[in-house]
Amino acid sequence: MKYVSTRGQAPELDFEEALLTGLARDGGLYVPASWPRLSQDEIAGFAGKSYVDVAQAVMTPFVEGAISAEELKAMLAEAYASFGHRAVTPLKQMGDNDWLLELFHGPTLAFKDVAMQILARLFDHALKGKGRRLTIVGATSGDTGSAAIEAFRGRDAIDIFILHPKGRVSEVQRRQMTTVLDDNVHNIAVDGSFDDCQALVKAMFNDMTFRDEVGLAGVNSINWGRVMAQIVYYFTSAVALGGPARPVSYSVPTGNFGDIFAGYVAREMGLPIDKLIVATNVNDILARALNSGRYDVGTVTPTISPSMDIQVSSNFERLLFDVCDRDGPGVERMMQQLQQSGGFGIPEGALTKARTCFAADRADEAETNAMIRRANETTGELVDPHTAVGLAVAERHRGDASIPMVTLATAHPAKFPAAVEAASGLTPALPPRMADLFEREERLDECANDLKAIEDFIRARSRVAAA
């Protein structure tokens, strides 16, 4: 498979180069040159197969030519052995035809583990034999950072630097990052918001001198490998609920549009998905964009679902590219407008196309709190605030009751104990393997929201720059 940039100006790359490159050199994101299709028979054949076997079938067309079947299988088996549930991403029934897809059974309790555990192994595989070293730099609103640090800790050829907005991640999230003391792990608390952190990372990728000097690589959801890994659980869950004979709808708590874009790819690959519902908190740029046709950046409001406190949603560019018939220069113009004036209009035809499969809405803090409470009263489940946003929006867009509605449970409630307790009066317990999290030693550095200062910090510590 070849990979092309959403802005049409960067060179085409093969899978491993796209993986290691992250952001394309024209500022765009890499996507496969075409969507592979699976036949309805192939999809039906996933019934009864293990998560790893389905993952192998779904990922194979994307990695063809780069990774052998045996190597892929071994990496997948190792990645998902770290999960605390045999099904990896189990379904739980919440109502007559309403389901939760639990994506939080990985080592750091959020869905980011599903992708990051395999991503680290794909990176290792790509670097092995090339004798290359890399410096991974990422921005996190809390969950990506901990998942990445856990997956990349102790790896020989990779240093990892994670920027988080100081004081704006939960204490569990922070400690999951800062208590990992491996030499190749560096936590930076930035005086700013998540969008500031993300802008700093983008600026580092656009600083070609720095980029080459430290061998910069990214694991934010702009990395195609992340999206690829997330396609799998749409297939496993749909098939478990009667797919492909029966369509399924999904409500996806959304921030950077990576998780839900994976659902779009599953649909393009042939999985019958009825609706993909973009569920946002009050930081609702995506809900506004899909409903009004204008993508206008506002200011970030901190909420109890901080992993979705985002105004600039990177992966939306991948959807734009596809619904604009892969018009790279057109996407480039929209992104320039965004840069210059803080917004752009989505072309009519593209918007119509997006609306054939996407719906979008938001849930405010009161609705989110009420949903945490109600879910517990009616089903006995404690859900985290992100999942509650998904459930609240799913309820409002329920539609045809015969179509299963699956809400993605993106984090374990114990990752956000304060918010869950305030809403429900109940304290979710950390799983036993993390019970001592609050006693572990922390290590982190603080930095101003300043590109040069952060680049200097990384230069001084990256083993690539030193070599």
Ligand SMILES: *Cc1c(COP(=O)(O)O)cnc(C)c1O
């Ligand atoms: C990252 C995250 C999201 C948002 O996912 P995107 O792929 O960025 O849309 C939602 N919920 C939780 C718990 C997350 O960690």
